Amino acid sequence: MRVARMTLITVILSVVVAYGQSFLTLEDLMNMPGQTIGKGSNTNPVGQFGVKSYHLEELTLTAPVIVDGQTINAQKAWRISITGGPFPVRAQGATISVGGVDLRTAVENGDLSEVAAITFDDSMLRNGATITLSYADDGTNVPDKLNRGNN
């Protein structure tokens, strides 16, 4: 009986936290659904990590985002994901750059088939831009160029 009551309380608290959350984290932004606003079509793996293509999603933010202890008040964010892999989980962090501009440190997804990064500034997300996955000095270009209209 006590276990059942505790379980119920835990569930209620979880629901309250989920819906009443006053801020979002980077992990939330990695996992929340987004609207696809561009994607590539290459299926042939290239480079050391079998890079194939990319997809770009627009995220609508319902709360401020806490990043490195700072609050970002933005209406939208963009999540760009490079597909392929399996991508290695290694010491040197992955970086995604678009048109030569580095985004935040990228994060591997659970099954290591994607590496994704978040940006709150879409000014570099221009059609025709080259998308690159790098680990420090190593870089692999995604065969597809960025195309925001291709979704």
Added chain:
Amino acid sequence: MKNRILIASFLFVAAVAFAADPSAPGPLAVSREEYTFGDTAFFPTNFPGPVEVTASVHFPTGLPGGPYPLIVFLHGRHATCFVGGAAFLEWPCVSPRLPIPSYQGYDYISQVLASHGYIIVSISANGINARDNFVFDLGANARAELIQHHLDLWNQFNTAGGAPFGTRFVGKVDLTRVGTMGHSRGGEGVVRHFLLNVSAGSPYGVRAVYPLAPVDFNRSVANNVSLAVMLPYCDGDVADLQGVHFYDDARYRVAGDPTAKHNVLVMGANHNFFNTVWTPGSSNSFPGAADDWNAFVPGGRSDPHCGVVKGNQRLTPEQQRAVGLAYIAGFFRNYIGGEDFAAQFTGDVRATPSQTFVMYQAPDLLTTRRDVNRLLTAADLSTDTLGGDVTQSGITPYELCGGEAPQPRFCLPFERNSRQPHTTPSARSRTTRGLSQLQAGWTSTAAFIENDLPRGTRDVSAFHVLQFRASVNFADLRNPVGLPQNLDVVLTDRRNRSASVRVSDVSGALYYPPGEVIHVPKVLLNTIRVPLTGFGAIDLTDVVSVRFNFDRTGSGALLISDIAFAN
């Protein structure tokens, strides 16, 4: 000729005196157990997820004596879960996936240390690996807090006792003698932990810190603790060997630092093979294991030193682990246990058949080090650290690079960062500069650089060596490709008697950096130690100058730093 005989004699004596093998098993039987408080038992500050409190512990069977020093191992970033042959990154693992036990990958070291009377705790950190790229410092603080949490547990095991060990370890753990070894991101973790422990008032006596193939994203610096960094030349993951900053940054940061700093460069070694769980084909390999050089470096397999082509110089996994064991065991037995394995960390004796090169900064004490020229600022090009004149002839360029502005940030401006580790930028401290180096080249055998010793500094008879750091600058075409460089070190006393020692007679550090694919060759300023016994003809109580004569080769170019008398 006489000098050479003297030096050969010195080296022979040194080899005999330090012939003990630090990796040989000790006299004690060893027990191994594991403990866990669950996959979500710990919440590091400002970290976006829970972390497991799980570790293995090796200890002398029956704990017949004690209290025993405690050594903590912390693995680095790697996949966290697996099912079948597939690896995953999540925490906790979602059934049917199971945790990858990266913490078990150093059991071969733990076994030997425990047999010599140590307790070794190897911590699991999968929960940090699953989320550390979400935080700015990439998990350094979380790793430090996790180590401290385990030490708190061991403090409890040692005092009141507690599950799962009951009272077995009560009074058996010496928490005033603690060492830490961290691999990869764990390497930065143990440095950060040292600082965390200090900031907490040093509740635990952390005396020795060993970052193994570490990242240095944040440029934390550990002083007042014995430090040894180990760098694998063929690291395909942390390919820029940024961990050398831990050594470089600590050298002159705290005046009077009574502890030694070391860096051990292991030729032919990669990033992963120090951990058996990360090594393909090992008896306890798990999904996610890789030979990082061949797997991560485009074209890496074709490299003549690090690749797989005929004649390559790569170490096998077994050879690499032998090097790791010899140095890690030797380091803790020396600095925690008080045994004498110091020579392998000064470079005077190599611990294994492998080619290793050492950087050594002696403690900043009057009896252990007298800096002749730190080569930190432009003023050091004309007046050395002791206040003596610096003169040169035929040296072009003769300038500093790599250190604080206005020095140029990079010494090899047209080379990749991974080929010049001493100046490679750090991911979370991008403006912090690197090692100040003298860039020196010559095209005449008459070229020289001379540092004078002013009155009051000339009695160096209490020191054992004249040492300096140097690397062949492979980017300067005056160095013949593939050939080592050489020079003479000349000491002159006040009666104008001189004696010289040829560097090639005492050190192999002026090798031409091997390799040709992406991250190699690379410059690393290893320490060259010239025994003062080699200068037997002069009065070591009254030395007036230290001179480098570049008279052994017609042309060449070196990067040089840290000229000092030392013990």
